[in-house]
Amino acid sequence: MWAYIVRRLLLLPLLIFLVTLFVFGMYFFVPVDQRVRLYLPDVAKAPDASAKIIAKYGLDQPFHIQYIRWLSNLLKGDLGWSQTGQQPVLRALARYFPATLELALWAIVPVIFIGIWLGILSAIHHNRPLDHATRVFALIGWSFPSFVYGLLLIMVFYAWLRWLPVGRISDWVLRLEAAGQFKTYTGMYTIDAILNGRPDVLADALRHLVMPVFTLAYIQWALLLRITRSSMLETLRQEYVMTARAKGLAERVVIYKHAARNAMIPVATVAGLLLIGLLNGVVITETIFNYPGLGSWAATAATQLDILSVLGFTLFNCTLLVLGNLFVDILYAVIDPRIRLE
Amino acid sequence: MKLFLKLCKNPLSLTGLVLLVFFLGVAIAAPWLAPPAWPREPYRIARCGFSPMPQPPGVNNPLKGIWLIVTRQATVCQVRPFGTTGEGQYDIYYGLVWGTRTAFKVGLYITGISLAIGLILGSLAAYFGRYVDEVIMRITDVFMAFPFLVAAITLAAVLQPTIGRGLVTAMIALIAFGWMGYARLIRGDILAVKERDYVQAARAAGAGHLRILFRHILPNAIYPTMVMASMDIGSYVISFAALSFLGLGAEVGYADWGQILSFARNWIPRLNQYWWIVLYPGVTLILFVLAWNLVGDALRDILDPRLRGRITV
Numbered sequence: 001m002w003a004y005i006v007r008r009l010l011l012l013p014l015l016i017f018l019v020t021l022f023v024f025g026m027y028f029f030v031p032v033d034q035r036v037r038l039y040l041p042d043v044a045k046a047p048d049a050s051a052k053i054i055a056k057y058g059l060d061q062p063f064h065i066q067y068i069r070w071l072s073n074l075l076k077g078d079l080g081w082s083q084t085g086q087q088p089v090l091r092a093l094a095r096y097f098p099a100t101l102e103l104a105l106w107a108i109v110p111v112i113f114i115g116i117w118l119g120i121l122s123a124i125h126h127n128r129p130l131d132h133a134t135r136v137f138a139l140i141g142w143s144f145p146s147f148v149y150g151l152l153l154i155m156v157f158y159a160w161l162r163w164l165p166v167g168r169i170s171d172w173v174l175r176l177e178a179a180g181q182f183k184t185y186t187g188m189y190t191i192d193a194i195l196n197g198r199p200d201v202l203a204d205a206l207r208h209l210v211m212p213v214f215t216l217a218y219i220q221w222a223l224l225l226r227i228t229r230s231s232m233l234e235t236l237r238q239e240y241v242m243t244a245r246a247k248g249l250a251e252r253v254v255i256y257k258h259a260a261r262n263a264m265i266p267v268a269t270v271a272g273l274l275l276i277g278l279l280n281g282v283v284i285t286e287t288i289f290n291y292p293g294l295g296s297w298a299a300t301a302a303t304q305l306d307i308l309s310v311l312g313f314t315l316f317n318c319t320l321l322v323l324g325n326l327f328v329d330i331l332y333a334v335i336d337p338r339i340r341l342e
Numbered sequence: 343m344k345l346f347l348k349l350c351k352n353p354l355s356l357t358g359l360v361l362l363v364f365f366l367g368v369a370i371a372a373p374w375l376a377p378p379a380w381p382r383e384p385y386r387i388a389r390c391g392f393s394p395m396p397q398p399p400g401v402n403n404p405l406k407g408i409w410l411i412v413t414r415q416a417t418v419c420q421v422r423p424f425g426t427t428g429e430g431q432y433d434i435y436y437g438l439v440w441g442t443r444t445a446f447k448v449g450l451y452i453t454g455i456s457l458a459i460g461l462i463l464g465s466l467a468a469y470f471g472r473y474v475d476e477v478i479m480r481i482t483d484v485f486m487a488f489p490f491l492v493a494a495i496t497l498a499a500v501l502q503p504t505i506g507r508g509l510v511t512a513m514i515a516l517i518a519f520g521w522m523g524y525a526r527l528i529r530g531d532i533l534a535v536k537e538r539d540y541v542q543a544a545r546a547a548g549a550g551h552l553r554i555l556f557r558h559i560l561p562n563a564i565y566p567t568m569v570m571a572s573m574d575i576g577s578y579v580i581s582f583a584a585l586s587f588l589g590l591g592a593e594v595g596y597a598d599w600g601q602i603l604s605f606a607r608n609w610i611p612r613l614n615q616y617w618w619i620v621l622y623p624g625v626t627l628i629l630f631v632l633a634w635n636l637v638g639d640a641l642r643d644i645l646d647p648r649l650r651g652r653i654t655v
Contacts, residue, residue, distance in 0.1 A: 018484045023493075029500045139354070139639065143632035145580040147587050148624040151606055151613070155621075160614035280491040284584055288607075299588055302495040305503075310496050317489045 001333070005326065012322050017071075019318050020311055024067050027307045032059050034305065070311070079315075080308035084301040089312035092297060097316075098187025099168060100286070100293035104278045106190075106209055107216040111274065115221045116267065119228025120260055126233060134225060141222035146281055150215040150288040157211060164211050166289050170204050212289045216281045220274055228267050235263040265336050268328060275324040279317060348644050349637065358636025365630055369442040376411065376418055376439040385440055385597045387432040390419035396428035396609065396616045408435070425618035427605035432595060434618065438626050440597035445579055445630055448513065452578040456517050457571045460524025461564075467525070468532035469555050479529070482522045491584065493519045498590040509598075512591040516581055523574075524567050531563035538562075573638035576631035583627055599627045 027035070036050050036059065054060050058069065073080065077090070085092035122134040157164040169189055176182040185195050189205035235241065236259055244258045245251075282295030290296070294313060301309035349355045368375065378384035390397065400422040401407035407423035410416040424434040467478035498515035505511050535541065536559060544558045585591040586600030587607075594601070606619040613620055 015484065015487055019487050022484065022488075023496065026497055026500045030503050034503050136354070139635055140628075140632060143576060143580075143628055143635050145583055145627060145631070147584060147603065148620070148627060151603065151620045152624060154610055155613040155617060159610070159612060166610065276489065279489045283489075283491050283495070284587075287588065290610075298492050299495060302492060302499050303589060305499055310492070313492065314488070317492070318487050321487060321489075 001330075005330070008322070008326050008329075012319065015322060016315060016318050019314060020070075021067060023311055023314050024070065024307075025063070027305070028063055030305055035059055035307070074315075079312045082297075082301070082306065082309040082312070084304055084306045084309050085297055089308050092309065093294070093312055093316055095187070096292065096294045096297050099291065100282050100295060102188040102190060103209065103212055103216065103282060103286070103291065103293060106213045107220070107278065107281075108274075110213070110217040111220045111224060114217075115224030116228050116264075118221070119225045119267075120232050120255070120263075122225070123229045123232035123236060123263075124255060131229075134229070138222040138225045141218055141225075144218065146215055146219050146284045147288055149218055150211070150285060153211045153215060154288070165208055166211070166291075168205075168208055168291050168293075169201075170208075173201050173204055176201070208291075212285050212291055215288070216278065216285045219281060220277050223270065223277070224267065224274065227270050228263065231266040232259065232263040235259045238262075261335070265332065268331050268335055276321065279320070345644060349640055352640050354636050355640030358633045358640070361629055361633035362637060365442055365446070365633065368439060369446055372439050372443060374412065375408070376436045377414075378440075379418070379436075385444070387440070387595055387597050387602075388418045388436040389595075390422060390426050390431045390433050393431065394429055396605075396619055397422060397426040397431070399423055399425045399618060404435075411435075424622040425616075427602060427619055428608060428616070429605065430595065432602065432605070434602055434622055437597045437602045438599065438623060441599045441602070441623075441626075442630075444509070444592065444596070444598045445627075448509065448582045449575040449579040449634070452513055452516050452520065452582065453571050453575045455513075456520040456574075456578075457524050457567070459517070459521040461528055461560075461567065463521070464525035464528035464567075465532055465555055465560065468529040468536065469551070469559070475529075478525070482525050485519060485522050488519055490519050491581070494581065494585065495588060495590055498585055502590070507590070507593045509592055509596070512582055512585045515585065515590075516578060520574075520578065524571065527570055528563060528567045531566055532559055535559050535563045569638070569642045572641050573635065575638070576634035579627070579631055579634070599623050599630075603627070 032054060033050065036053050058066060070080070079089035079093075081087075082089045082092045085096075087095070118134050118137075122131040125131045153164075154166065158166055173182065173189070177184065182192070182196055182198065182201065184192050186192055190202060190209070193199070193202035193205060236255075238259075241254060241259050244254045249258075279295075282293060283299050284295070285291070286293045286296035287299050294316070298310065298313040300306075301313065349359055373384065376388075378386075379388040380386050399407065400420065401410070404423040407416075407421040410421050411418055411423070418433050418436050422433055422435065424438065426433055427437075463478050463482070467475040494512075494515040497518055498512050501511045501514060505514075541554060541558050544554050549558070582591060583598075583600030583603065586598050587604045589604065592598035592601050602623040603620065606613065606616075609616045609619065
């Protein structure tokens, strides 16, 4: 198994090389004078500045030279300057990542519990009202664009009822932080608040998280629900389930101990998809709720043609996806002893 | 025909079909439902005035307003059945009606072209195997390593300076990162079919590569991929709307649902007051996507041979 993990990890640099090469290549569609603007927002004011920037960063050099320069800087641990984040790319990644991680972690809770639990329920109640209800629920969820769902939530809970705020945290917490009365350990407010012993900050952070978390989770419920349901239906028809019933076990034990465990194997397959979905989802969700994380940063960077930020984000994403998929594969072997990793 | 009858029997897919027929009707009847302000450019949304604030619907009952427009007793801007967007004063009703055509176009083009690319690459990989397979599938892997939405956003943004902002740019961006699933699926199914006896027989009879591939293999392997494509139309419409929402889709003022929704972003703290900017386009988009998903879901149950006859328990 260790050999397998090492081999998978060895593929990572190759993948990163190809993916960043591709992203880099995409940016060569952009004319040089447009790319200069990235380094110098108001080119018009200084006529010779544009030429200086081109010379300094070698923007007119051939593709491979520019790409090799980026790669060698990467090996030195320098990802360049993020114009969108107004700080080095590496520091922007480090700053935005905890925010996105916090959002994603909280979103996984309802996704897994409601998705899996409802999926099992609707399999047990196959073709009965509950099953039909969850089917409709899942189909509607599947059809709900996350930005429409987010905007509707904002309309009701923020603009109309004024129950929930948008953004990530209230200003008074930021002031506390600036004054040094609130220490950041992880960058995730909900955890830092506990570590600082500040229930008021925790409550504030949670209030800000409710809408984005539900927007991010809602789309994923549907997927997980359908897969759990069909996998559970398949399992319930297996002979060992009948055996378990025949030997007089309680229905609860049959379902949760014997059937559900085996039904979880295909569900784990989509855990990788779930990760991709969350990463895609944060782009839209964070943009709508004005939540300063990786997703909104990447969306802004992409629309403003900020190549260094986008490359940094892509690099980060690829690594996360490869590691995530590896984790899923290892998880298989843990859930299902029949699977051997070679 | 038998397929159609089956679709009509299931209440869910029947709902989907009815919705699709409704949207198709709206798309065809667009010039009649919303007479263009600029007859040469019907996709330019009618603009009602210069005020920076969104104007509420001009009538209490939107259906009555639509009736007034259809019978030509009033112009779109006099009635404004669904209100206007604020900045730009685009009429939401007009945008939704003509946007139906955009939505059909976008969904069918993106799915069709991605499907074609996926089919070609996937069948080449599976049929010729070895190096061809290795190269094509590794390219597929690289494309799959991109986060779909960010990659599409990047490509759309990058193409804008050269091609310009518009439907084509956004569609290229979505197609470029959307074909991989089809390629993988068709490859697997062809691999399963390729070694069957009738393919061997065709080969022995001296049939050429193309003939074997198109006449003997593809017809037996294509169904699951087609079903997958039919289920994806809805999500492509969503992705396109998302690009428009972020300002990378259709040009400003083009009849497109995602773009109308993007105007709501200017009014986030006062959306309760200007609810019509979110509600009408949002519900339209949801119903359209829901219709495709309902039909696609039923199609899968009917067509996928692996599921056939097993679900009837």
